Amino acid sequence: MTVELSAPPVLSTPAEHVFEQTIVPESDGSSPPRTDDELRDLYEIPRTAREVREGGWKRIALQFPDNMLRDGPRVVELLRAELDSLPRPEDSSPTPSERIYILADTSYSACCVDEIAAEHVNADVVVHYGRACLSPTERLPVIYVFTHHALDHDETLAAFEKEYPDKESRVVLMADVTYQSHVPALASELHSRGYANLVSTAIIHDPTGRIPNRKLVTPQGADVDASTIDLKSHAIFHISTPPTALLLALSSRVQSLHIHPTSSSQPSSSFSTARLLGRRYARLLTLASAGVIGILVNTLSVANYRASVDSLRARIAAAGKKSYTVVVGKLNPAKLANFAEVDGWVVVGCWESALVEDDAGYFRPVVTPFELGVALMGDEKRVWSGEWWGGIEEVVGGERLLKGEEEEEKDDGQEGNEGSEDDDSEEESAPPEFDLRTGKLVSNSRPMRTGRKKAATATAAANEAENGEGGGKAAPAGGALTLRGKGELAMVNGVVSPGAEYLRTQRTWQGLGSDYVGEASTVIEEGRSGVARGYTVGEDGERR
Incomplete structure (x- = not known):
C-alpha cells in the first residue's frame, strides 16, 4: 500500500x-x-x-x-x-x-x-x-x-545625553559598520557639549582587536594610544543593534553596553550578556564529556581556516577524543542531524558566523573554537573568567600543536612495552567521569586513548602472525574496514574509528554488505573536476 x-x-x-x-x-x-x-x-x-x-x-x-x-x-x-x-x-x-x-x-x-x-x-x-x-x-x-543609512542625529544626541547625564562619564561612541559614517560628526558635537572623556571609533581590519575591527580615536579624529585607555572603566554607546558575537566579545572588556536603535521596531536597551554567557557555558559543558566531536567548516575564505582545522584536530586528539571534519555550507539542524554519531560540533568560521545563536533545534550542541578550548580543559582547571571569542582569528596555528602531538606519540612509541602496563593501570585507576549537566556516568568520553592501546595490541598480534610466531593469519591490508570481535572497536587503516563503531552497533541500516551479489564491478574512471563554470574531464584535460 x-x-x-x-x-x-x-x-x-x-x-x-x-x-x-x-x-x-x-x-x-x-x-x-x-x-x-x-x-x-x-x-x-x-x-x-x-x-x-x-x-x-x-x-x-x-x-x-x-x-x-x-x-x-x-x-x-x-x-x-x-x-x-x-x-x-x-x-x-x-x-x-x-x-x-x-x-x-x-x-x-x-x-x-x-x-x-x-x-x-x-x-x-x-x-x-x-x-x-x-x-x-x-x-x-x-x-x-558598507552602504550608508540615514540616522536622526538630533534624536541620537538626545538619547546619549539621557543615558549619560554626567558630562564626566567615560564613554566610547561606536556604531555598526553601516552607520559608521555618522560617528565623527556625532562625536564632535558631543565633545562640544562638554563630554570631555568621550572617545569614538574608526574602522580597521583587525577582528582580534580590543574592540573588534575598531580603533579608538579622539572626537577630532586623532588616534588614541590603546595602552592609556582602560576599557573596563568605559561604557559603550552603540548605534544600531550589533551582532550577538560582538555583544559577547565585549561583555568582559567594557563596563556596560547601551544599544541605541536605528528604527522604531528596535527597542533601546542597556544589554546584559550574563544570561547569554550562561547558555554558552552550558553548551560547552556538554562537549566536556563528548567522545566524538565534529569540526564544522563554515568558511573557505578566512585566511587561516586550514591551520585552524589542523589546530582543532590536534587539540581534540590530545584530549583522547575523535574528530570528523564536515563541510555543509549554510548551517541548519536538518543537515547536522544526519551525523548522529557526533556528540557535539565546533564551528570553523569568522568571529561572527562561528556563533550559532538559536541552537534550540539542533540535535547536538554547536560551540565556537574558544568554547571548545574551555571544554577540553580538565574539571580541575576549567575556570571561565567571562572572556569570550567567536571565530578562528585567535586560534593558535596548527603547526606547533601538531608538532607537540607528534613528539608525544613518538615518546609513547619509544617507551614500548615497558610503559604499556603502567598506561593500562593508569587508565583503569582513573576516576569515573560524569556529565556535569545530567550527573550521568560517562564511559566513552576519551575513545582514542583506549582505542590506541587496542590498536597497538592488534598491531603486535598481526606482526607476530606475519612472522609465524603466533600461528595465525596476517592482518588484512590497511585500506579496508576491519570489524573486531565483541568488545573491540572498529578500525580503518589501523586507526580506531568511533564512527565505524557507531555504524556497526547503533545504525539500524548499514548499507549493502559484502554478501550482496550483484553485477560485476566495472573499472573506475576519472570523473569531472574543477568549478561549476568549466569542468576538466578525464586525464586529457578536455574542458566542458
Missing part, C-alpha cells in the same frame, strides 16, 4: 533556511523605489568604479546580502555607466573591458567574502556590500562597501 506524505519529512530543509530572512525597514515593500542618485550614494558607485579602474581588474563579482539582491541589476547598470565615464589607460582598447557578475546566493555567511562563488566566474575582485566581519581573505582582493 502506498501512503502519500501530507508534509515534508522531518529532515527536509525548511523553506525559511533557503534564504536569510532579514527585515530592513529602509527598503521594505511599502517604501517607494530608490532613485538612481540614492542608489549611487547608498552603494558608493563612484568610489567602487574608481577602485576597480585603479586596480586594473576586468572581472568583477558583486556580493549582496539576501535583502539587497533586489537592487543588484540596477547597481550593475550604474556601475557599468560609471566605469564607462572614467578615462581609460592609453594602452587599453576603446571597447568596454570589465565584466560584472552578481553572486546570487552566498555559500556561507553573508558577512564573509564568498571567494568560492567568485571563482565560479573567475573573478579578479569581489565587491562586498553590507555589513562585514572584515576577516582577512585568502585568495581574492576585496572592495568593502
